[in-house]
Amino acid sequence: MIVRRRKNIIKIFATFILAVSMVGTTVNAAGSSYSGMAADSVATTSFTKDLEIPNDCNIPGCAFSFAITAGSPVSGTGTSFPINAGIEPDKVKFTPEGDATTKGSGTITYLPNTKATAVANDYVTIKEKTPDDDHYTAQKKMTLDFSGVTFTKPGVYRYIITESGTNSGIINDTVNTRTLDVYVEDASTATAKKLKITNYLLYKDTDKSTGFQNTIDPSTLIFGKEVKGNQGSLDKYFKYTLTIEGALAGTVFNVDVSAADTSISEKPNAATTCIPAGGATNATSLTADSNGTVTADYYLQDGQYITVNGLTVRMSYEITEDEEDYTSTEGISAEDSPFNIDGVSGNDALTGKTSDTITTDGSVIYTGFTNTRRGVVPTGVLLSIAGLVVAAIFIVAGVIFFGIRSRRKYEE
Numbered sequence: 001m002i003v004r005r006r007k008n009i010i011k012i013f014a015t016f017i018l019a020v021s022m023v024g025t026t027v028n029a030a031g032s033s034y035s036g037m038a039a040d041s042v043a044t045t046s047f048t049k050d051l052e053i054p055n056d057c058n059i060p061g062c063a064f065s066f067a068i069t070a071g072s073p074v075s076g077t078g079t080s081f082p083i084n085a086g087i088e089p090d091k092v093k094f095t096p097e098g099d100a101t102t103k104g105s106g107t108i109t110y111l112p113n114t115k116a117t118a119v120a121n122d123y124v125t126i127k128e129k130t131p132d133d134d135h136y137t138a139q140k141k142m143t144l145d146f147s148g149v150t151f152t153k154p155g156v157y158r159y160i161i162t163e164s165g166t167n168s169g170i171i172n173d174t175v176n177t178r179t180l181d182v183y184v185e186d187a188s189t190a191t192a193k194k195l196k197i198t199n200y201l202l203y204k205d206t207d208k209s210t211g212f213q214n215t216i217d218p219s220t221l222i223f224g225k226e227v228k229g230n231q232g233s234l235d236k237y238f239k240y241t242l243t244i245e246g247a248l249a250g251t252v253f254n255v256d257v258s259a260a261d262t263s264i265s266e267k268p269n270a271a272t273t274c275i276p277a278g279g280a281t282n283a284t285s286l287t288a289d290s291n292g293t294v295t296a297d298y299y300l301q302d303g304q305y306i307t308v309n310g311l312t313v314r315m316s317y318e319i320t321e322d323e324e325d326y327t328s329t330e331g332i333s334a335e336d337s338p339f340n341i342d343g344v345s346g347n348d349a350l351t352g353k354t355s356d357t358i359t360t361d362g363s364v365i366y367t368g369f370t371n372t373r374r375g376v377v378p379t380g381v382l383l384s385i386a387g388l389v390v391a392a393i394f395i396v397a398g399v400i401f402f403g404i405r406s407r408r409k410y411e412e
Helices: 002-030 115-121 379-411
Strands: 044-054 062-070 083-085 093-096 105-110 125-128 135-145 155-164 177-186 195-204 211-216 219-228 238-245 252-256 285-287 294-300 305-311 316-322 327-330 355-357 364-372
Touching: 044 195, 062 211, 093 105, 105 135, 115 125, 115 135, 219 238, 219 316, 238 305, 285 294, 294 305, 316 364
Parallel strands: 044 211, 083 155, 219 364
Antiparallel strands: 044 135, 062 105, 062 155, 093 135, 125 135, 155 177, 177 195, 219 305, 238 294, 238 316, 252 285, 252 305, 316 355, 327 364
């Protein structure tokens, strides 16, 4: 009897163990005993994308892609919690401000814009004097949504966000990854076992971060005019034609005409014949057309210069001029140059090409034309006249001499 009871107890105990093991198996198969996220879970976080732009340049057209992957787990210590590898990164939703939502990755795109139009047209926030007085920042935001991720237990989950993108004239951040830690806590109630996200922390290396920073490093084109020769007219205007190709459609170039004239009347002086009816304007802003090309005419006198900002690698430029009856030479000598390029004492010759393709970001091209007009003195005509004058002088002197001599003889 006692043996039979013992056998029954063993059977009951075995059944209990099996039931427990089955429950455990069911929980493990589901991945968690939690039934979802609490209503007050913080589902989203965001990071910023900053473009640091020189004050004399506009916002270029460019794009930056971001992808999220699982980070590596880290064992806990006596003073810190363990870090879990991020789970289901492919279910994290990326939403660039003003753009469509995608999963696992996303792209922030900047349209070509001026500061004034970017805020209204492209969801851009402009921050002046950042990082210094010579720059401003065009900032956009990317939102990450973790509501589709099924977390299995409380803890810290680590993800890695990686930026990629090759854009002309833009220097990428030297560290193209950020670490994102997601803090998940138990939020169970008496009726349901729940989790919730309470916080996010973004790091660049070991320092807290708000996002990614890139710097615009465009090239600059400076071209001008010098007039030489004894018949050269220093107040004469010459017509230059500037063509830029290879830009993104809509790219806006700022042009500094402070070393020239903004507007010129139809007939500014007797020497100028190139100004169209109604006068001309040296444009301070140029916008590339749908083919990425822009063409504009500029009018320059001796010693005047134009500065075009915002050119980038792979763009090409060409400057041509109507030299009229002057002899035109590409380049400007150090003697006539107003620029000290190398920082050493004395100004430098402007030897940049008047037609080329930009191959180096951040370069400054100094170029222009020297126009010469000299008159040859017709020495033969002048000598003939001089001979007649000399002969006339001798004749007159002879007449006077002999007249006086004859008078003296008569008086004697």
